[in-house]
Amino acid sequence: MKFASGLCVALFCSIAVAPNVVSVVQATEPSTLTIYAAGTLAVPFRQLNALFEKNNANVTAQAQFGGSVMMAKRITDLHQDADLLAVADYSVIPKYMFASPAHAAWYAGFARNAITFVYTDKSKYAGEINAQNWYKILARPGVEIGRSNPDTDPSGYQTVQMLSLAEKFYQMPSLEQSILANAPLTNMRDTETSLISALQLGQIDYLAIYRSDALQHHLKSIDLPAKINLSDPTEAAFYKDGVAHTKNGDLFGAPIVYAITMVEGTKNAGLAEKYVALLLGPEGQAIMKNNGFGAFSPSYAVHIEAMPAELKKLVKPWPGS
Amino acid sequence: MTDVTASRVAPIKGRWQARAAPSRPGTLYLLCWFCGSLLLAFLVIPLIALATHQSAQNLGEVAGIADVRDAIALSLEGAFLSAALAALAGVPLAYVLARTRFPGKGVTAALIDLPLAVPHTVAGIALLMVFGRQGVFGEPLQALVGLKFWGTLAGIVVAMLFVSAPYTVNAARIGFEAVDPRLEQIARTLGLGPWRTFLRITLPLAWHSIMTGVTLTYARSISEFGAVVILVYYPMTAPVKIYELFLRFGLEQAAAAALLLLIVSLGLFVLLRALAQRGVPASGSR
Numbered sequence: 163m164k165f166a167s168g169l170c171v172a173l174f175c176s177i178a179v180a181p182n183v184v185s186v187v188q189a190t191e192p193s194t195l196t197i198y199a200a201g202t203l204a205v206p207f208r209q210l211n212a213l214f215e216k217n218n219a220n221v222t223a224q225a226q227f228g229g230s231v232m233m234a235k236r237i238t239d240l241h242q243d244a245d246l247l248a249v250a251d252y253s254v255i256p257k258y259m260f261a262s263p264a265h266a267a268w269y270a271g272f273a274r275n276a277i278t279f280v281y282t283d284k285s286k287y288a289g290e291i292n293a294q295n296w297y298k299i300l301a302r303p304g305v306e307i308g309r310s311n312p313d314t315d316p317s318g319y320q321t322v323q324m325l326s327l328a329e330k331f332y333q334m335p336s337l338e339q340s341i342l343a344n345a346p347l348t349n350m351r352d353t354e355t356s357l358i359s360a361l362q363l364g365q366i367d368y369l370a371i372y373r374s375d376a377l378q379h380h381l382k383s384i385d386l387p388a389k390i391n392l393s394d395p396t397e398a399a400f401y402k403d404g405v406a407h408t409k410n411g412d413l414f415g416a417p418i419v420y421a422i423t424m425v426e427g428t429k430n431a432g433l434a435e436k437y438v439a440l441l442l443g444p445e446g447q448a449i450m451k452n453n454g455f456g457a458f459s460p461s462y463a464v465h466i467e468a469m470p471a472e473l474k475k476l477v478k479p480w481p482g483s
Numbered sequence: 484m485t486d487v488t489a490s491r492v493a494p495i496k497g498r499w500q501a502r503a504a505p506s507r508p509g510t511l512y513l514l515c516w517f518c519g520s521l522l523l524a525f526l527v528i529p530l531i532a533l534a535t536h537q538s539a540q541n542l543g544e545v546a547g548i549a550d551v552r553d554a555i556a557l558s559l560e561g562a563f564l565s566a567a568l569a570a571l572a573g574v575p576l577a578y579v580l581a582r583t584r585f586p587g588k589g590v591t592a593a594l595i596d597l598p599l600a601v602p603h604t605v606a607g608i609a610l611l612m613v614f615g616r617q618g619v620f621g622e623p624l625q626a627l628v629g630l631k632f633w634g635t636l637a638g639i640v641v642a643m644l645f646v647s648a649p650y651t652v653n654a655a656r657i658g659f660e661a662v663d664p665r666l667e668q669i670a671r672t673l674g675l676g677p678w679r680t681f682l683r684i685t686l687p688l689a690w691h692s693i694m695t696g697v698t699l700t701y702a703r704s705i706s707e708f709g710a711v712v713i714l715v716y717y718p719m720t721a722p723v724k725i726y727e728l729f730l731r732f733g734l735e736q737a738a739a740a741a742l743l744l745l746i747v748s749l750g751l752f753v754l755l756r757a758l759a760q761r762g763v764p765a766s767g768s769r
Contacts, residue, residue: 232730239733284617306616311716314730347717348634352730359608359713364617365633409731 195433196243197225198233200250200420201353202275202317205378206453207248210446214437221433229315229353234258237265237425244425245434250275250372251316252421256464259423266423267468270477272441273420274456276373276393277317277324279307280381285367293385297328300368301340308366309345310354313409316418317354320392321370323404323415327390330403345370372418377454392418393456395481419462420455424470435470442476530745537739545739554724555744559751561636561711561720562704565643569651569700574693577655578685582664595652598645606645607713614641614714638714643704650699658692659685694759698752705748 195214199207204227211223226233230249236242238258249255252271259266279296281288286306291299300307312318325338351357354371358379361369373393376383388394392401395417404415422441424434440446447457463469463477545551580592598606614621614632624630632638662685670680686693708722716723721744729737 229730235729235733311727314727346634348715351712351716352726356713360611360615360633363608363611363615365611365615 192220192222193430193433194222194224195245195430195437197223197246197248197437198236198242198244199225199227199246199248200230200233200316201227201355202250202372202374203227203248203420206273206374206449206455209449209453210437210441213445213449214440217440218433218436223437230254231258231314231316243428245428245430246422246424246437248272248420248422249316250418250420251320251416252419252464253416254316255421255423259425265426267426268463268465269421269423270438270442270461270463270469270473271419271421271458271480272446272461273450273458274393274395275418275420275454276386276388276391276456277320277370277418278373278376278383278386278391279368280361280371280376280379280383281368282362282364282382284364285361287367288382291384293387296384296386297332297334297337297341300344301337302344305344305368306349306366307341307345308349308351308354308357308360308369310357310370311350311352312406312413315353317370317372318350319406319408319413320415320418322406322408323401323413324370324386324390324392325404326406327392327401327404327415328386331387331390372454374454392416395419395462398482431470435472438473439476442473533738533745534742537735537742541735541739542742545736546743550719551721551724551728551740551743554719554721554740555747557636557639557718558705558721558744559747561639561643562701564636564640565647565704566651566697566701568640568644569648570693570697573648573651573696573700574655577652577693578659578681580652581656581659592656595649599649601646603646603707603709604713607642607710610641610645610710611713614638632714634715634717636718639711639720642710642714643707646707646710647700647703650703651693651696654696654699655689655693658689658696661692662688691759694755698755698759701755702748702752705744 197207197211204225207225207227211225214223215221226244228236230251231254233244234247234249234254235258237244237247238261247255247259247266252269255266255269259269279300281291286304287299287302299305309321310318312322322338322342325341329335329337349357349366354369355375357366357369358371358375358381360366361381371381371383373383373391375381389397389400390404392404392415398417401415401417406413406415422438424431424438428434442458442461444459447459451457461477462480463473464480466474466477466479469477576595580588601609610632611618613619614624616622616625616633621632624632630637632641666688667680667684670684671677675683706722707720708726711720712723719727721740725737725740725744728740
């Protein structure tokens with residue numbers, strides 16, 4: 163009897179409530195914004211997503227993280243539905259997303275990063291290493307250095323470019339070769355963050371990684387000079403001299419600038435635009451800065467003419483484009 | 484005594500008789516076929532999609548890449564060693580579990596299943612803790628015999644073995660449990676020693692189950708990516724190579740290499756299944 167009356171109440175309530183539910187749904191349809199982003203962006207973008215969901219009721223911001231090229235190819239080759247693509251190397255967007263058929267028309271730089279080496283107390287020569295002698299210590303026999311694959315991952319070729327620049331900066335012709343001798347193929351992965359466990363377990367002593375990851379994982383890092391660590395867009399001309407020979411040809415150094423673009427033809431264009439505005443605005447830039455990235459004010463963009471009007475206001479032309 | 488023997492031996496003969504008998508198109512069979520073909524379609528259609536996605540030319544090109552051939556060969560080699568080790572250590576373990584009682588037996592059996600539930604990346608990290616440069620096994624093994632698990636075949640094998648050994652142990656255990664202990668007792672009373680009883684009675688009767696388990700271990704080893712890649716990225720096994728091809732060139736090349744791996748694997752599985760059907764080669768009856 164009790165059960166039956168309970169059931170009646172429940173039925174009544176659901177009938178009474180149902181029309182309201184429908185009207186709410188019609189007012190603001192729940193939608194999901196899908197963001198494909200470089201693995202290094204996982205921490206700041208989760209914070210940004212939380213902020214975005216707070217600002218926009220009934221919206222879920224879902225980010226998926228992976229290697230930049232991988233995420234771009236999931237859109238171009240696997241035809242997966244994403245609204246936004248954020249990559250660790252801005253050149254990935256023109257290379258993959260602008261190619262015919264075009265999946266994007268513009269991109270905006272929203273953060274900077276730097277290459278560094280992280281280590282732990284257990285690392286060989288951890289007590290000695292500093293920003294002045296690092297290149298001599300990393301070349302010592304028996305030091306194990308981890309890095310990501312230069313054939314598939316930006317941080318992989320950026321590490322090689324940085325070493326090539328260091329060779330010129332310190333005027334030591336054998337520097338790159340002697341350090342890479344301690345970073346054999348066995349110490350390589352598709353993305354350097356998957357080597358953090360190996361670093362913490364003492365399998366490797368040093369790991370080439372982005373400064374943002376060093377900060378987020380609370381790892382000790384070497385503060386490499388801005389002239390070689392690829393963090394400074396005004397050094398772009400010098401960075402070009404750093405070259406990485408990869409299976410995809412020779413790749414020349416460039417400042418590490420993270421870029422975002424909207425995927426063409428997305429149903430969520432309005433939301434995607436809002437998301438980019440939040441990222442390029444002061445709140446978004448503060449989140450990036452708190453996570454070890456270099457911020458922009460204002461951001462640089464390429465093909466500004468193709469951007470939505472609201473976003474045009476937030477950017478200036480990319481230097482040299 | 485003779486009654487028991489007869490009744491226990493009969494099912495083995497019976498199996499062959501049932502197979503030889505013409506199958507009657509009863510409702511049971513029809514229903515089984517219907518349900519079964521749904522699953523079969525579910526399993527086979529994605530593979531057909533993969534196979535028809537590319538031309539024979541594509542397949543030929545990928546087969547021509549030395550890196551790809553090396554990666555497939557390395558996967559087969561690692562999986563073979565992993566399956567061999569699983570058989571060498573897993574079959575005795577299964578026999579002990581099937582034939583003896585000891586405190587903590589339930590926990591032991593559950594522990595054997597545990598690797599199947601551990602995310603493979605976590606399995607890889609756990610193995611690195613133990614077999615790494617500073618691990619409890621890794622450090623002494625490198626110092627004493629120069630055996631390294633980081634970026635070596637040994638690393639590939641331990642990663643494969645960890646995630647795939649439970650299949651051999653479980654299948655072999657079920658096989659041993661299905662052998663009536665009284666059969667072994669009769670063999671003993673007829674004068675066979677414990678070793679010959681095991682080799683001539685128990686092992687042949689459990690052979691089919693053991694080989695099924697070893698085949699599963701072999702298959703699971705070939706496909707393993709997550710645990711292997713923590714320890715060994717270079718030299719690349721086939722799954723790692725396929726992933727790298729996808730990152731560098733896109734779907735076409737990666738799918739072609741995957742198909743090549745599937746074709747090679749399919750051939751091996753047919754061979755292993757045939758071996759399992761034939762019966763134990765070392766039964767001593769020849």
